[in-house]
Amino acid sequence: MNYYLHIMIERHIQPLLQTLLTHFPCVVLTGVRQCGKTTLLNTLGSEWHHFDMENSADRQQLLADPDLFLRLHDDKLVIDEAQLAPPLFSALRVAIDRDRARKGRFLLSGSGSPELVTQISESLAGRVARVEMSPLSLSEAWQQPPSALYSLLTQGAPMPELQAAALARLTVQQVRDFWFAGGYPEPWLSNSEEFRNLWQRNYIDTYLLRDIGALFPSLNRDRFRQFVALLSQHSGNIINNADIARTLGVSEPTVRDWLRIAHDTYLWRHIPAWDRSAAKQLVKHPKGYLRDSGLLHRLLRIPDPQMLATHPVVGKSWEGMVVETLLRGFENAGIEVEPFHYRTRGGAEIDLILEGRFGNAQLLPVEIKLTQHGDKRALRSLSEFVATHHCPLGLVINNDERARWLDERILAIPAACL
Known part of the structure; x- marks a missing residue:
């Protein structure tokens, strides 16, 4: 290109x-x-x-x-x-x-x-x-128009309309190509794999040595580089500041400051815990994602999609890409949503809780799966959350070819429709 x-x-x-x-x-x-x-x-x-x-x-x-x-x-x-x-x-x-x-x-x-x-x-x-x-979204990268799904969700559209709008517009291979490469325009549009690798390496160096150094002159850039490398290993996980502080040999306030810097400079997506339920004992720690999947794979030294497919982070990497794609879609449409994650001390977990206007509702729970088909038994947490909080809809985003109803109020949609 x-x-x-x-x-x-x-x-x-x-x-x-x-x-x-x-x-x-x-x-x-x-x-x-x-x-x-x-x-x-x-x-x-x-x-x-x-x-x-x-x-x-x-x-x-x-x-x-x-x-x-x-x-x-x-x-x-x-x-x-x-x-x-x-x-x-x-x-x-x-x-x-x-x-x-x-x-x-x-x-x-x-x-x-x-x-x-x-x-x-x-x-x-x-x-x-x-x-x-943000960098290119999934649909922008493949020069598709914005999905109608975002506005329909906020309008509280009827279920048949949502299912019709959730048509896969891309092939599974196109989705996977974007997932591995990330959305920065210049490397995405290059046919040279060598250029992409060099661009990403130099981008990370520029971010660490130029931008961060200029914005925060007193920052120890070598230690912050170590922090960013460690952060890539925690992408998609619950963040425990004390654990990171011990690993790096720094204080917890320093880790909090560094997380804020990473979030404010758009490298990291901070996802706070959803804690509105009085009936459940909830995990209060936040989680987060490295915002660009291509940079994540570069920092983790994953050289190609084949290694990614068998790497231990494959599920969390996919989850992060889908979360970022969703949030970019709402942002580009001018729709305000607040992202949270949900986990109880009993082990129940939902990848993403969106707060906003979804028709007459204020919550949209989202579960993200790398597999093609969702297993209803594996979606117990989502079903319970939908029922407990009277959500008209819960979403599962997966690699299926088309949208399917998994339950009366749970719709599985392909990532290729976003």
């Missing part, structure tokens, strides 16, 4: 971005490095003026006099990597308030940065909309 194809891939978040620009004077697009933010911004049209804060000339032009700069560029202004120009934000607040009713004037982008989040919450509160962009 070539670069031309890269710039032509349709990103499912684009309609949401355009909608937000019609309602807010400023929109902030955040996301991990190399997920495609700049490429997306370049599709906005020639009326938009672009300035990149990683370009020293652009940065100096803005920082020389931020207020004057924004008076000269008071409409259709894109500022890429905005976190590198902190004085921008207070000047932007003044520029927005000068004409608060005018929408779609400013569009900022930025990688994971506490500085960016702080400036948005302190300087631009109430004036901006923030949206997170």
Whole structure:
């Protein structure tokens, strides 16, 4: 695949971005490095003026006099990597308030940065909309339109509609190719396996040595590298800070700080425990996933899909990819959901509990299976949760060829429909 194809891939978040620009004077697009933010911004049209804060000339032009700069560029202004120009934000607040009713004037982008989040919450509160962009989703990677399933779930659509929308749009091989490679656009679109390996290795080094070092200058990068390697081994598992601290020879507060850094820079997906049940003794520890399956496999030194198929992490890797695909689908559709995991001290477990609006319900429990067919006996925890919490629906996501009802309120759908 070539670069031309890269710039032509349709990103499912684009309609949401355009909608937000019609309602807010400023929109902030955040996301991990190399997920495609700049490429997306370049599709906005020639009326938009672009300035990149990683370009020293652009940065100096803005920082020389931020207020004057924004008076000269008071409409259709894109500022890429905005976190590198902190004085921008207070000047932007003044520029927005000068004409608060005018929408779609400013569009900022930025990688994971506490500085960016702080400036948005302190300087631009109430004036901006923030949206997170991820690497390619499963359907984006294979240039499929967004699945209708996400909106139907939130509408509480009738069961036949849900089943009809859950048609497999991809082959099992396509799903497995994406699962192994991950969703970063540049390596995904390369035909060279050598390039993919080199890209992933250098991406990890850049993330660890450049981004993290710049954002957290006092961080011990060698120890943090060890932490990230260890984190890959815990992807999909309950996270016990004390165990990780003992392994690395650091304090528990240090581990908490490092987990926060990994989550805030979009490397790690923190999944808290669901603890709303008074009738059950629940495990309160969180779990989490390395957000990109390709980077996970690189860190675990899994060189090919054949080794992945027999590796001890195969089930957790698959689970993490499906969780991330689901959450990206809801995010791209502008649908707000909160992810949790569920485990009782008696051993009952559900991979994912989504809190949001699902028709008249607020909970959607999801079980994820690598196998083709779901076993009803293995889904006892899901069935009990659906009954206890009066959920109209529970989902099983597997590798089947089509959607099937496993129970009156449990629908199994293929990952290839997402």
